[in-house]
Amino acid sequence: MKIGILGTGLIGFPLGLRLLENNYTVIAYNRTFEKLLPLQKAGIEVFNQPQEVIEKADILILMLTNYSAIIEVLELNTNDYNLTNKTVIQMGTIAPDESKKIAQEVIKKGGEYLEAPVLGSIPEVKNGTLLVMVGSTENQFKKYYNLLQNFSPEPQLIGEIGTASALKLALNQLISSLTTGFSLSLALIEKEGVNVEKFMNILRQSALYAPTFDKKLKRMLEGDFTNPNFPTKHLLKDTELFLNQAQTLGLNTDSLEGIKKVIEKAIELGLENEDYSAIYQAIIS
Numbered sequence: 001m002k003i004g005i006l007g008t009g010l011i012g013f014p015l016g017l018r019l020l021e022n023n024y025t026v027i028a029y030n031r032t033f034e035k036l037l038p039l040q041k042a043g044i045e046v047f048n049q050p051q052e053v054i055e056k057a058d059i060l061i062l063m064l065t066n067y068s069a070i071i072e073v074l075e076l077n078t079n080d081y082n083l084t085n086k087t088v089i090q091m092g093t094i095a096p097d098e099s100k101k102i103a104q105e106v107i108k109k110g111g112e113y114l115e116a117p118v119l120g121s122i123p124e125v126k127n128g129t130l131l132v133m134v135g136s137t138e139n140q141f142k143k144y145y146n147l148l149q150n151f152s153p154e155p156q157l158i159g160e161i162g163t164a165s166a167l168k169l170a171l172n173q174l175i176s177s178l179t180t181g182f183s184l185s186l187a188l189i190e191k192e193g194v195n196v197e198k199f200m201n202i203l204r205q206s207a208l209y210a211p212t213f214d215k216k217l218k219r220m221l222e223g224d225f226t227n228p229n230f231p232t233k234h235l236l237k238d239t240e241l242f243l244n245q246a247q248t249l250g251l252n253t254d255s256l257e258g259i260k261k262v263i264e265k266a267i268e269l270g271l272e273n274e275d276y277s278a279i280y281q282a283i284i285s
Contacts, residue, residue, distance in 0.1 A: 002027060003147075004057030006050060006073055007092070008035050010229065011118070012063030014125040015091075015151065020044055022150050029053040031073070050074070054081055059147070062090045066237060067098040076105040083111030089144065090115045093172060093234075095241050096162035097248075099135065103161045114140050115161055116148055117168035121229030129153065135164035169245060172238040173256065175212070175230075175276070180259045182213050183280040186220060190284075196221065216277040223281065225274035232279070233272040236263045 001024070005016045008030040016039055019026045027045045029052070030036050036046040047053050050073045054060060064070050070090070075081055088106050090099060090113070099115045106113040114136035124130045132152035134141055141157040148155040158164040189199045200217065203209050219225055225232075239260050246253050262282050269285060271278035 001025070001059065002057045003059045003061060004028065004053035005061050005063065006053060007031075007063035007065070007069070008039060009063060009065070010122060010231075011091075011125055012061075013039065014122055015061070015063060016044055017042060018125060018128065018150055024150075027053050027056055029073075031069070051081065054083075054086070057086070059087045059089060059144075062088065063092050065092070065234075067094050067102070070094070070102055074102075074106075076102065076109075081109060083109040086111040087144070088113045091118055093117055093168050093238050093241070094165055095169065095245050096165040097245070099165040100162050112140070113161070114144065115164045116144075116155070117164055118151065119168065119171055123229070125151065132156065133158050133164040133167050135159060135161045166245070169238065169242045172235070173242045176235060176239045176242075176256070176259050176263065178210050178212055179216065179276060179279050180262050180283075182210075182216070183220065183277075183283045186217075186280065187283045216275075216280075219275060219277040220280040225271060225278040225281070228273070228275035230276055231273050232263060232266050232276045235276040236260070236267060236272075239263060 003019055003024050003026050005012055005026060005028040008016060008028050016026050016028055020043060027047065028036055028039050029047050029050045033048060040046045062070055064073060071077060083106055088111055090102060103113040114134060116132050116134045118130040118132050120130040128151055130151045132148050132155040134148065134155055134157050136157065138157065145155060158167055189196060203213065239256065243253050243256055243260065262279055266278045266282035269281060271281060
């Protein structure tokens with residue numbers, strides 16, 4: 001069985017290496033070829049064109065930026081690729097409706113499709129401790145469970161296509177909301193001269209605490225947002241996806257609209273490629 005990785009960014013890169021370490025035959029494509037060179041050095045065969053990976057691989061794992069990138073790379077709007085006997089596993093963050101559309105096109109071309117978005121970042125990929133949420137049939141889930149276990153001790157079947165994508169958006173919305181809320185509270189604490197550690201000690205003992213607060217605290221206090229596991233621009237993309245989906249469902253999104261403005265300010269400050277904890281800089285600037 002040969003696995004093709006389409007998209008070797010922050011998550012796709014270590015994901016490919018993990019499969020290689022677990023004795024899978026892995027090939028890869030990325031739209032920026034230079035990002036493939038470390039994989040090539042590690043022993044993964046890399047290609048300039050996606051069709052080469054699509055033709056050679058049995059399973060295609062998608063870790064592409066967004067829906068448009070998936071359509072472009074798989075050329076789903078054309079008749080160029082035959083996906084007969086190919087399995088497409090979409091592991092990035094896209095909207096539920098987008099995942100359903102991709103599934104329809106993949107099936108039309110003779111392929112099999114399931115979604116398996118992940119929660120976690122580079123350390124969790126390397127350790128195989130991502131949270132993997134699967135949207136598929138029960139038979140598909142059983143068929144690909146062992147493969148997905150390379151990334152998670154216990155992949156979870158959420159439901160049919162679209163449900164896992166919806167759950168992933170819901171979780172990423174919490175990243176935006178929790179980080180912005182904590183940033184605002186921390187900024188007030190600092191401005192009022194309250195001891196930060198005393199604030200954190202009280203917070204840690206309360207029902208309000210979330211572990212992400214401690215994970216991002218040092219970055220915020222030091223203003224160091226370099227070497228991101230998840231950049232600000234990706235958080236904005238996912239926030240916009242959530243907003244669009246929630247508004248389609250008739251939900252009140254006023255609070256998230258305000259958070260989106262804060263994220264946009266961080267990007268205006270030139271922090272789009274920095275860690276999303278840069279939201280704090282947007283709060284205090």
